Amino acid sequence: MNGLRALTSGSPVGQTVANAGATRDAAAVRVPAVTGPQPPMLDDDVIRPAAPTCPAGLIGGAAYAGASGPPLMIIEGLERIFRTGERPAVDGVTLDVYEGELLALLGPSGCGKTTTLRMIGGFEQPDAGRIFMRGHDITDLPPEKRGIGFVFQDYALFPHLDVFENVRFGLNRLPRRQAEARVREMLELVGLSELAKRRPHELSGGQQQRVALARTLALAPSLVLMDEPFSNLDAAMRVETRQEVRALLKEAGSAGILVTHDQEEALALADRIVVMEAGKVCQIGTPDEIYRHPVSSFVASFIGRSNIVTGKAEGLGAETPFGRVELSKAVNGTVDLAVRPEQILLEPHEKGEAEVIGREYRGHDQLYWVRKGERRLLVISGPAEQIEVGARVNLRVCDCVVPINQDIGTLIAE
Numbered sequence: 001m002n003g004l005r006a007l008t009s010g011s012p013v014g015q016t017v018a019n020a021g022a023t024r025d026a027a028a029v030r031v032p033a034v035t036g037p038q039p040p041m042l043d044d045d046v047i048r049p050a051a052p053t054c055p056a057g058l059i060g061g062a063a064y065a066g067a068s069g070p071p072l073m074i075i076e077g078l079e080r081i082f083r084t085g086e087r088p089a090v091d092g093v094t095l096d097v098y099e100g101e102l103l104a105l106l107g108p109s110g111c112g113k114t115t116t117l118r119m120i121g122g123f124e125q126p127d128a129g130r131i132f133m134r135g136h137d138i139t140d141l142p143p144e145k146r147g148i149g150f151v152f153q154d155y156a157l158f159p160h161l162d163v164f165e166n167v168r169f170g171l172n173r174l175p176r177r178q179a180e181a182r183v184r185e186m187l188e189l190v191g192l193s194e195l196a197k198r199r200p201h202e203l204s205g206g207q208q209q210r211v212a213l214a215r216t217l218a219l220a221p222s223l224v225l226m227d228e229p230f231s232n233l234d235a236a237m238r239v240e241t242r243q244e245v246r247a248l249l250k251e252a253g254s255a256g257i258l259v260t261h262d263q264e265e266a267l268a269l270a271d272r273i274v275v276m277e278a279g280k281v282c283q284i285g286t287p288d289e290i291y292r293h294p295v296s297s298f299v300a301s302f303i304g305r306s307n308i309v310t311g312k313a314e315g316l317g318a319e320t321p322f323g324r325v326e327l328s329k330a331v332n333g334t335v336d337l338a339v340r341p342e343q344i345l346l347e348p349h350e351k352g353e354a355e356v357i358g359r360e361y362r363g364h365d366q367l368y369w370v371r372k373g374e375r376r377l378l379v380i381s382g383p384a385e386q387i388e389v390g391a392r393v394n395l396r397v398c399d400c401v402v403p404i405n406q407d408i409g410t411l412i413a414e
C-alpha cells in the first residue's frame with residue numbers, strides 16, 4: 001500500500017499532506033507539529049491534560065529489555081471495523097512502545113498494520129480502544145497535536161526546495177537563526193551537510209530517505225511512524241539505509257514504529273517485533289524470541305521458514321518423523337513442532353529414509369527439498385555440501401525443537 005496515501009487519507013490534515021506528495025506545493029502543506037526531548041519550540045501546539053488518565057505500566061506483550069522507565073505509548077484494545085469488511089481490520093490490538101525503542105509491525109498483506117499505524121498517527125479514528133502517550137489519552141487528538149513524526153514511503157520531499165530548505169520546512173515558527181542552526185545540526189546528524197544545496201532529484205533514494213528523516217527529526221518527535229519506508233529502494237540500498245535509519249533514530253533518542261511485511265527487515269531492524277495476523281497481534285517479542293520461540297505455526301512459518309511436524313511429546317523429548325528430538329519446553333501429548341530448515345542435517349546413505357527431490361544453490365547456503373514418505377521437508381545446509389537430486393539421505397535434527405500450538409499438548413514446565 002502506498003504509505004503516504006495510506007497514512008494520511010481521510011483526515012483534513014492528512015489530506016493536505018497527501019496532496020503535498022502529489023503537487024509538491026510547499027505552501028499547501030501542513031506538516032504535523034511534534035514534540036520531544038528538545039527543542040521545546042512546539043510544546044504549545046500539543047494538548048497536555050492536567051493529569052495522566054492511564055497509569056503508566058505494561059499492558060500486553062513482552063517487556064522491552066532496553067526499557068529504562070514506563071512505556072512512552074500504551075495502546076489498549078484498538079479496534080477498527082470498516083463497513084466493507086467481513087471482520088474487523090484491526091481487532092483488539094494491545095501493545096506498548098518504550099522511549100527510544102524501535103518496534104516493527106510485521107504481518108502479511110491486509111493484516112491491519114497500516115490501519116493500526118494510521119490510528120496511532122491520528123489519521124484514522126478507532127471504533128474501540130484507547131491510545132496513551134506518556135500517560136495522557138491522545139485517542140481523540142488530531143495528528144498535529146500528538147507529538148508524533150512521520151516518514152512517508154515516497155519521502156514527500158519538495159522538488160523545488162533544496163535539502164536545507166526541505167529540512168527547514170516545518171521549523172518556520174522558530175526564529176530564523178535558531179531554525180537554521182537546527183537544520184545544520186540535523187544535516188550533520190544524517191551526514192548530508194555537504195549536499196545541503198542539492199535538490200531531491202540530485203540525490204540517491206537512500207539520501208532522499210535521510211533528508212526525509214532529518215526533516216522529521218528536526219521537530220524532535222518522541223515517536224516516529226514509518227510505513228514501508230524502504231520499499232522504494234533497491235535491495236542493496238535497503239540494507240544500508242535501514243541500518244542508518246536505526247542508528248539515526250537511536251542517536252536522536254526517538255522511538256519508532258515501522259510497518260513492514262518483510263520479515264528480514266523486521267528481524268534486522270527492530271528491538272521488538274509485533275506479529276499480526278487477521279487484525280490481531282499474535283506475538284510480541286525480540287527478533288530472537290520470535291524466531292526461536294514462535295507461539296504458533298503461523299508465526300513459525302511467516303518469520304523464517306519452518307517444517308511443521310506432529311510429535312508425541314513426553315517431557316523434554318518427542319517422537320517425530322525424524323525419530324526422537326529434544327524439545328525446548330517440557331510438554332506431554334500430541335504437539336505440533338516447528339523444525340527450522342537449518343536444524344535438519346542430511347546424511348547421505350544409500351538406504352536412507354528420505355530422497356532429495358530438489359536443490360537450490362544460493363552462494364552462502366543451499367536449500368534442499370527432501371521427501372520422506374508423504375512428507376516434503378525443507379532443509380538448509382552450508383554451501384560446501386554436494387548432494388545430488390535423487391540421492392537417499394537420513395535426516396537428523398541437531399537442535400532443540402520448539403513445541404507450538406500448546407493447547408494440543410499439555411505444557412508441564414517453563
Ligand SMILES: Nc1ncnc2c1ncn2[C@@H]1O[C@H](COP(=O)(O)OP(=O)(O)OP(=O)(O)O)[C@@H](O)[C@H]1O
Pocket residue numbers: 001082083084085089107108109110111112113114115116261
Ligand atoms: N479505508 C478502508 N475502507 C475499507 N477497508 C479498508 C480500508 N483501509 C483498509 N481496509 C481493509 O482493512 C484491512 C487491513 O488493511 P491494512 O491496509 O491495514 O493492511 P496492511 O497489513 O497494512 O496491508 P498491506 O501490507 O497490504 O499494506 C484490509 O482488508 C483492507 O482491505
